[in-house]
Amino acid sequence: MPFLELDALSKHYGPVKAVDDVSLSVEQGEFISLLGPSGCGKTTTLQMIAGFVDATAGRIRLQGRDITHAPANSRGLGIVFQSYALFPHMTVADNVAFGLEMQKVERAERARRVEQALALVHLDAHAGRYPRELSGGQRQRVALARAIVIRPPLLLLDEPLSNLDAKLREAMQFELRTIQQQVGTTTIMVTHDQAEAFSVSDRVVVMQSGRITQIDTPYEVYEHPASEFISRFVGKTNLLPPATDGGPQRHVRPEKLMLKPAGQGRADATIVDRFFLGSQWLYHLESPLGPMVVVQVNDGSPAHPPGTAVALDWDDAILRTLPEGGR
Amino acid sequence: MSDTASPRTRSAAWLTLPSLLLFAVMLLTPLSLTLMLSFNEYDAARGATGGFTLSHYAAIVSDGYYLEIFLRTLRIGLITTLLCVVIGVPEAYILSRMAAPWRSVFLMIVLTPLLVSVVVRTFGWSMLLGIEGPVNMLFQAIGIGKTRMLYTEGAVITALVHVMLPFMVIPVWTALQKLDPQVEQAALSFGASRLTAIVRVVLPQIMPGILSGGLIVFGLAASSFAIPGLLGGRRLKMVATTVYDQYLHELNWPMGAAIAVILLIANLIVMLTCHRVVERQYRRRLG
Ligand SMILES: Nc1ncnc2c1ncn2[C@@H]1O[C@H](COP(=O)(O)OP(=O)(O)OP(=O)(O)O)[C@@H](O)[C@H]1O
Ligand SMILES: [Mg+2]
Numbered sequence: 001m002p003f004l005e006l007d008a009l010s011k012h013y014g015p016v017k018a019v020d021d022v023s024l025s026v027e028q029g030e031f032i033s034l035l036g037p038s039g040c041g042k043t044t045t046l047q048m049i050a051g052f053v054d055a056t057a058g059r060i061r062l063q064g065r066d067i068t069h070a071p072a073n074s075r076g077l078g079i080v081f082q083s084y085a086l087f088p089h090m091t092v093a094d095n096v097a098f099g100l101e102m103q104k105v106e107r108a109e110r111a112r113r114v115e116q117a118l119a120l121v122h123l124d125a126h127a128g129r130y131p132r133e134l135s136g137g138q139r140q141r142v143a144l145a146r147a148i149v150i151r152p153p154l155l156l157l158d159e160p161l162s163n164l165d166a167k168l169r170e171a172m173q174f175e176l177r178t179i180q181q182q183v184g185t186t187t188i189m190v191t192h193d194q195a196e197a198f199s200v201s202d203r204v205v206v207m208q209s210g211r212i213t214q215i216d217t218p219y220e221v222y223e224h225p226a227s228e229f230i231s232r233f234v235g236k237t238n239l240l241p242p243a244t245d246g247g248p249q250r251h252v253r254p255e256k257l258m259l260k261p262a263g264q265g266r267a268d269a270t271i272v273d274r275f276f277l278g279s280q281w282l283y284h285l286e287s288p289l290g291p292m293v294v295v296q297v298n299d300g301s302p303a304h305p306p307g308t309a310v311a312l313d314w315d316d317a318i319l320r321t322l323p324e325g326g327r
Numbered sequence: 328m329s330d331t332a333s334p335r336t337r338s339a340a341w342l343t344l345p346s347l348l349l350f351a352v353m354l355l356t357p358l359s360l361t362l363m364l365s366f367n368e369y370d371a372a373r374g375a376t377g378g379f380t381l382s383h384y385a386a387i388v389s390d391g392y393y394l395e396i397f398l399r400t401l402r403i404g405l406i407t408t409l410l411c412v413v414i415g416v417p418e419a420y421i422l423s424r425m426a427a428p429w430r431s432v433f434l435m436i437v438l439t440p441l442l443v444s445v446v447v448r449t450f451g452w453s454m455l456l457g458i459e460g461p462v463n464m465l466f467q468a469i470g471i472g473k474t475r476m477l478y479t480e481g482a483v484i485t486a487l488v489h490v491m492l493p494f495m496v497i498p499v500w501t502a503l504q505k506l507d508p509q510v511e512q513a514a515l516s517f518g519a520s521r522l523t524a525i526v527r528v529v530l531p532q533i534m535p536g537i538l539s540g541g542l543i544v545f546g547l548a549a550s551s552f553a554i555p556g557l558l559g560g561r562r563l564k565m566v567a568t569t570v571y572d573q574y575l576h577e578l579n580w581p582m583g584a585a586i587a588v589i590l591l592i593a594n595l596i597v598m599l600t601c602h603r604v605v606e607r608q609y610r611r612r613l614g
Contacts, residue, residue, distance in 0.1 A: 051515075052512050052516075071515075072512065073518050074518075076518060079513070081513060083509055085509035085510045087513070087528055088532060089532055089609075090612075098514070098517055099517035102523070103518060132612070
């Protein structure tokens with residue numbers, strides 16, 4: 001029996017199909033990411049699981065129990081809202097303690113766990129502040145602490161790390177992953193950052209205008225996207241002409257293309273522009289096959305300046321074709 | 328505020344000039360005239376005779392008759408405020424939860440008392456509560472028997488609550504509008520019951536609204552004139568009706584002025600105290 005089961009779940013606002021026929025099975029202890037462009041229905045899906053949006057059709061089952069229309073305060077989930085929804089009249093510590101208080105955890109234990117949760121999100125020094133005295137990222141971490149402190153069976157996170165700097169974000173991703181692995185908390189995280197979805201989740205659920213278009217491991221989503229849209233949403237891609245006339249178009253990710261000296265590859269190309277990404281160089285090229293992007297590891301050697309004539313080379317084994325009918 | 332006012336705040340200061348002028352002419356002038364009048368000597372035969380005396384204030388403070396009127400006014404003001412809070416806050420909360428078309432319909436209904444002249448409305452109440460009025464007929468029908476309701480504090484308070492309710496509902500409603508509904512949802516998601524969510528999360532956030540509503544209601548109720556005048560009758564006097572009597576029946580203007588000044592000071596003390604509380608309690612948290 002799956003831990004959480006969404007069965008043909010839909011939410012329509014008049015003619016707007018915010019969520020349309022979404023089905024998903026989540027196993028106990030799994031870390032799932034909902035990934036998709038803005039407005040595709042991620043928050044709405046999460047809010048239906050949380051019990052704040054009433055489903056138009058379909059069922060939600062948690063541990064076998066039908067909770068589709070159960071009141072929100074009977075579900076016992078830990079939620080991080082996209083807008084944080086902190087209690088503005090309570091200090092950071094009181095915010096985090098609120099859920100424990102509702103669970104009637106006794107005072108000393110409560111204080112200990114609040115302290116622990118605040119330390120986890122690096123906010124122990126701010127326990128006495130009010131939310132309006134915090135920065136956006138600090139508020140977001142309070143929201144995160146408030147949700148994990150109650151050790152819920154299911155964590156629902158709506159873009160919980162969107163306001164953090166890269167370093168802090170990575171640290172928090174690591175903490176979320178650790179909690180999930182040590183406590184076995186089932187986690188559903190909404191994000192529109194594909195790198196975040198890939199780095200922490202067991203499975204990625206890609207959504208597009210209210211529908212699920214792919215459910216797979218991060219590796220599969222990146223390497224075998226179900227459609228050109230997904231392919232472009234989770235990374236950059238190059239189109240290559242079909243191998244045979246009338247055959248399917250082939251795709252190749254920019255890091256799998258090799259740059260060779262002019263004349264030594266399978267296609268000539270000229271460097272149009274280059275972007276420094278730190279660990280990598282991103283090149284835009286012009287070639288008879290059309291515009292191309294190539295990513296090369298920054299190995300310390302000087303980058304090719306724009307205007308350089310080069311050649312593109314690739315290994316046929318890493319070319320991908322998209323499934324028929326993939327949009 | 329800093330000492331170095333930016334050009335922006337300085338031009339804003341100029342913009343307040345017209346309202347300042349209006350305030351000075353329409354409010355400060357009569358107020359200072361009243362204050363001066365309250366120190367005038369009074370002679371039963373000749374009225375206010377100028378000069379300077381504290382005798383009116385002394386009379387008010389020492390005479391149990393006035394003390395009773397002030398206490399009654401305070402009591403009626405407080406009970407009215409309390410009832411307005413008890414009725415108005417849930418009313419505003421329910422209003423804010425209504426679906427789109429109904430919300431504005433019911434908000435209009437809440438505001439209707441303001442559209443009818445206070446005199447007309449009060450006559451309505453005196454007919455309703457009169458000894459031959461519909462309420463008494465109902466009482467008789469269910470076997471309670473005729474009850475004298477007119478000219479009681481109960482009648483005055485009932486009518487005051489009716490008029491003042493919009494002044495409670497509007498600030499609370501405004502405060503509720505500013506709330507993020509997700510904050511209340513967050514409370515629910517942590518297992519709070521609806522009641523707990525309201526008491527622990529909604530009420531503290533709209534407390535400034537409730538307090539300012541309470542201040543308006545108390546100020547208006549404590550200085551109300553038409554309602555106690557018409558529903559309280561000759562014996563159940565409140566401060567404002569006493570001032571009126573002193574001016575127009577006793578013709579003791581200085582005494583009337585002195586009572587008015589004390590009412591003003593009492594009201595000011597209540598308001599400033601509440602304001603301090605709000606400042607201290609909520610400024611840091613709710614901004
Ligand atoms: N209360 C509502 N009434 C009408 N339409 C709504 C309502 N709430 C959401 N929608 C619509 O439903 C769609 C999905 O919204 P949702 O908030 O789930 O998007 P999202 O995937 O979370 O986007 P984002 O990444 O920007 O947060 C949007 O097109 C939105 O306009
Ligand atoms: Mg969203």
